[in-house]
Amino acid sequence: MIGYIRDTELSEILMVPISLPQTEIRSLGGPGDSLVVSSVRLDSNQLLRLKWLELTVSKISGAGPTTKTNDAYGFVYCGLYSGGFDHLNRPSGKPLVALNLDTPGTLGVNPRDRFDFSSPDLYTIMVVNNLLGYNVEATVTGSWRLYL
Amino acid sequence: MAYITDVELEDKLDIPVCLPLTEIRPGDWLIVSTFRIPVDVPTLKATIRFLQLQMTLGATGDIAGVSLIKDYNVNNNPTVGAVENIQVMGPAPSRIQRNAYTPLTLDGRNAGIGGVYSFVAYSQASSPVEIAVVGSVRIDLNPQ
Numbered sequence: 001m002i003g004y005i006r007d008t009e010l011s012e013i014l015m016v017p018i019s020l021p022q023t024e025i026r027s028l029g030g031p032g033d034s035l036v037v038s039s040v041r042l043d044s045n046q047l048l049r050l051k052w053l054e055l056t057v058s059k060i061s062g063a064g065p066t067t068k069t070n071d072a073y074g075f076v077y078c079g080l081y082s083g084g085f086d087h088l089n090r091p092s093g094k095p096l097v098a099l100n101l102d103t104p105g106t107l108g109v110n111p112r113d114r115f116d117f118s119s120p121d122l123y124t125i126m127v128v129n130n131l132l133g134y135n136v137e138a139t140v141t142g143s144w145r146l147y148l
Numbered sequence: 149m150a151y152i153t154d155v156e157l158e159d160k161l162d163i164p165v166c167l168p169l170t171e172i173r174p175g176d177w178l179i180v181s182t183f184r185i186p187v188d189v190p191t192l193k194a195t196i197r198f199l200q201l202q203m204t205l206g207a208t209g210d211i212a213g214v215s216l217i218k219d220y221n222v223n224n225n226p227t228v229g230a231v232e233n234i235q236v237m238g239p240a241p242s243r244i245q246r247n248a249y250t251p252l253t254l255d256g257r258n259a260g261i262g263g264v265y266s267f268v269a270y271s272q273a274s275s276p277v278e279i280a281v282v283g284s285v286r287i288d289l290n291p292q
Contacts, residue, residue, distance in 0.1 A: 002153050002154065002155050003153065003154055004151040004152065004153055004154075005151070005152050005153065005154055005157055009154075010157075013157070015161070015162045017164035017166060018164070019164040019165075019166040019181065021166070021167045021168075021170070021178060021179065021180045021181070021269075022178035022179040022180070051161060051289075052161050052163055052183075052287065054182055054183065054184060056179060056182045056264075056266070058179055058222045059222065104222070106182055106184060106264045108184050110186075111161075111186075111192065111287070111289055112289070139179045139180070139181065139182055139266075141163060141164065141181045141182050141183060142163070143161050143162060143163050143164065145161070
């Protein structure tokens with residue numbers, strides 16, 4: 001059903017930023033590091049919607065063969081994680097949404113798609129250097145929409 | 149004045165442009181935020197109104213800026229070919245904000261607009277500067 005938005009409804013629709021300026025994610029001789037970019041704790045009767053998420057890789061630097069820590073993903077990937085995400089042993093589990101890049105460039109989810117989440121949980125956007133012995137530089141830009 | 153429907157609101161997104169206070173060395177630059185106007189989604193429209201640059205460390209004559217560049221090559225000078233460019237000059241503290249009442253619109257329905265747009269913060273100073281950038285991009289997935 002299509003309805004008009006009233007100010008009380010608008011006040012319960014929040015745009016939550018996902019923003020990581022260009023940042024070097026290092027690999028100090030072992031698996032590459034990862035960074036939490038944004039996270040939202042969703043309570044019951046709330047809705048979390050992701051329509052915009054972009055990963056830009058501006059630099060991949062290192063020497064020797066490129067060996068991935070997790071063969072299922074790109075050299076650099078940005079993932080949306082939910083339950084089971086372990087902040088101590090990140091990254092862990094399988095991301096619900098993943099953007100994978102093997103070369104410098106920009107990749108985003110299709111803005112015509114949307115990813116809705118309504119199960120109470122902690123939802124986290126993380127960017128991962130998936131290479132052994134390589135440093136990467138990445139930028140992540142996006143926006144959640146949280147319906148209270 | 150027209151009302152807005154929930155469907156119309158659904159097609160409007162605000163994308164952040166956010167660089168917390170960061171030291172940038174002379175001649176260096178970094179990408180703050182990116183957004184794509186995909187060639188295969190040609191109806192997408194982006195509007196930039198609010199963009200602010202603040203310098204908290206910088207000597208007299210030091211220049212820092214933030215530019216918006218289409219299809220930016222990280223090996224290129226971040227001021228060449230900029231769609232938008234704002235600059236501050238030292239001494240710090242110094243701040244500049246683009247005029248929010250003159251929106252910059254990038255409409256994907258027009259030829260040649262599609263591409264990847266990057267906000268790039270840069271320094272043209274002779275000594276390290278500290279700057280912060282904040283702004284937003286309004287994305288309209290179904291412009292009228």
